[in-house]
Amino acid sequence: MQHTSRRLVSTATKLNASNSISPSSLSFFPPKEALKPPADSFEKDAFLPTDWAAVQPTPSTALNAFAHRIGLASIFKDTDVIRQACTHESYLPLFRKHHPGKALPKTNKQLAALGNSLMGMFATEWVNGRYPHLPTRVMKSVVTAHVGPPTCESVAREMGASPLLRWHRTPASETEPPVLHADAMASIPRSLTALIYQERSLHVARKFVHAYFISRQVDLRSMLKFTNPKTTLIELTKKFGRETPKSRLLSETGRFSNSPVFVVGIYSGADKLGEGFGASLKMAEYRAAEDSLHRVYLTRRPDDMLQLPTSTFPTGLGDIFQKGPEADYTAPEPVPDSEVLYYSADRSARR
């Protein structure tokens, strides 16, 4: 019941947000097609106000304000470019139906594809550089969390792009998946990234992605879950050439009461790898093994030591195929292979 009312409210707000028509763009209101045809006319009344509103052009004042809000007014002086970035390809059939003779507007399909690749590259190099020991599947999940479809949709909404988006809800067909509001919104930041790359350079696009996507908060610890952390830890210590881990009870209280607390530490020789607490010995040992694995996998490279491989592209304006001076880049020391494939996946269904 609550879910239904919340869904209706969100649909209503989406409709309200997208259909604010500026009177300055209309020469006549109400439009001629809105007037009812005579009862004996051949054509039936097929006018839908929501469709008419969706087909109206977005005012350039709104696009200009949007460019200033995201800090890109110096790059996007021409508002047609932003209009293209906010036009999803699902809009074209609707436009063709209402304006049969007019030239089709440019869509953001290619821009979104290019921007998606760029964002994936920037996020991957950053995650890989910052957490060098992170298992591969977890790294991919973190990249998805930073630049994936739900985040792109959130960022577009927070930028205030929902009244500027031009799209049309498309049901699933045999060849294409359905187009929902979230899919259309997610295409906007991707297109903006591609546009910045085209208008300026790769480094400026990287700065944009770092400012709006990489700065967002992602909980890595919840993505690292192990089916059998003790066995995984044994394999990991073997890889690093250390002694087999041994768990030792560090402290305990209330052993036979209804709320015991045990603190267990896992040692490899004389070095403590991790510590865990629990209401039972097994629980504490499990947590200690998890803690040891977290301490390895979540090792973070300091920001001043972080070197991004895209710094090797030319720093001047233009695409990556131009020749030019590069920023300083020293390859980091090779990190010992800490990936343990046995049950060390993230919480995905695959093993």
Added chain:
Amino acid sequence: MRPLLRAQLRSRPANGHVAYLPQIRKLVFEFCDKWPSSANTRTYILNHIQDVAKENPHVEVVVKQRNQKEPIVRGFYVNNRDKVIPLNSLEVNGIQKKVQLLLDSSGAKIVPLKRRAVESMTESTRGIWSGMHADRPIL
């Protein structure tokens, strides 16, 4: 163990940590040409509105007719809410203050406090963080 579905992975916003996104999108001034209650609003629109628009380029400023009614100013925000303030009893500097209130607001609903707020005479040691006053990246 519940599986981690990649399509549902998302990050949480951190507005102001690196880049700050102002929450206001549009300001709409609605006034009547004839009625005296709109006189101060008309003066404000003639004298001050262009400066406000220049200083806040991220805001779309719209001026609309609202004949035979009291003047209002509407602020539209990024969370799809809007705030409406009537301007009929205000002087020009009062209108300036209300416009500044709309510009500074986040658009969130004003909710009463659940418990008594902490009252202290000593200032905070590290200062109060503000995303609005962080350096904006220049691209």
